Amino acid sequence: MDYAKYAQLEIEVDDRIATVTINRPDKLNVVDARLHTELASIFTDLQRDRDVDVVVLTGAGRAFSAGGDIEWMQDAIDDPESFDQTRDEAKRIVFSLLDLEKPIIAKVNGHAVGLGATIALFCDVIFASEKAKIGDPHVSVGFVAGDGGAIIWPQLIGYARAKEFLFTGDLLSAGDAANMGLINHAVPAEALDARVDEFAKRLRNGATKAIRFTKIATNIALKQAAHAAMDASIAYETISNSSADHAEAVAAFREKRTALFRGN
Known part of the structure; x- marks a missing residue:
């Protein structure tokens, strides 16, 4: 498999383990249009890679992914029709994660926020640094949590609990997230690489076909939930892209002031 087409994802395959690194460390790995497009295809390519x-899956630098790029959000406000591509890609990201038959481990090295949290939580097993925080603050920018958060958090x-955190956008510490079952393990930052490496090798050395088929069987109900809700969720997010509150939140963020929401 040729991964050279990816500019913002770094892919390394070593002894049948693929490590995918979200690679915008200077921007805390926030998702812009290019990265969103790449995320919509990488899991399909990994499925095809024999x-x-x-x-x-991890992030470069201090964050796993700090969510959506605010400038990209402004572009979608200025050109609402561009959100059609974003909507289609959002569905492909979620469903390609669910359709990936190979086990995928999230190595949450730093904050996982918004879409970053969604992607991490749709992985099969999630290890997070104790220094990381996880949350979905779509509502903080006047946006519906429609790109998968409203599906995976309740599951x-x-x-x-899911509605509390989706309504407020509050971030959880990795320890609290592990205690309530949102992620599997919160581990000391200095131990994260070794723990994930050990677990990845354990799966690689296991009965890989049996593991793969077990994932397929386990994901059936989750895929049913995603298929039932994803179209409506992303449609509501599309509507909120054109809302006055979203435009105000993005403007306030760019101007470094507090947003004044009016429910519009």
């Missing part, structure tokens, strides 16, 4: 049995921690 030299890969296990995938590790992991129940509806009441």
Whole structure:
């Protein structure tokens, strides 16, 4: 598999383990149009790669991914029709993660926010540095959590807890996230690489076909939930892209002031 087409994802395959690194460290790995497009295709390519049995997903530098690029959000406000591509890619990101038959491990080396959190939480097993925080603050920028957050959070921690964190956008420490079952493990930052490496090799050395088929079986109900809700979720997010509150939140962020929401 030729991964040279990827500019903002770094892919390394070593002894049947593929490590995918979100590689915008100077921007805390926030997602812009190019990275969003790449995320919409990488998991399909990994599925096709016969030299890969296990995938590790992580971020370069201090963050896993700090969410969406605010300048990209402004572009979508200025040109609402451009959000059509974003909407289609958002669905492909979620469903390609679910359709990837090989186990994918999230190595959350730093904050995972918004879409960054969604991608991490749709992975199969999630290890996070104790220094990391996880949250989905779509509402903080007047946006619907429609790119998968409204689907995966309730599956992991129940509806009441999920709605609390999706309504407020509050970030959770990795320790709290592990205690409530949102992620699997919170580990000391200095131990994260070794823990993930050990677990990835354990899966690689296991009965990979049985592991793969077990993932497929386990994901059936989750895929049903995603198919039932994704179209409506992303449609509501598309509507919120044109809302006055979203435009105000993006302007306030860029102007370094507090947003004044009016429910419009």
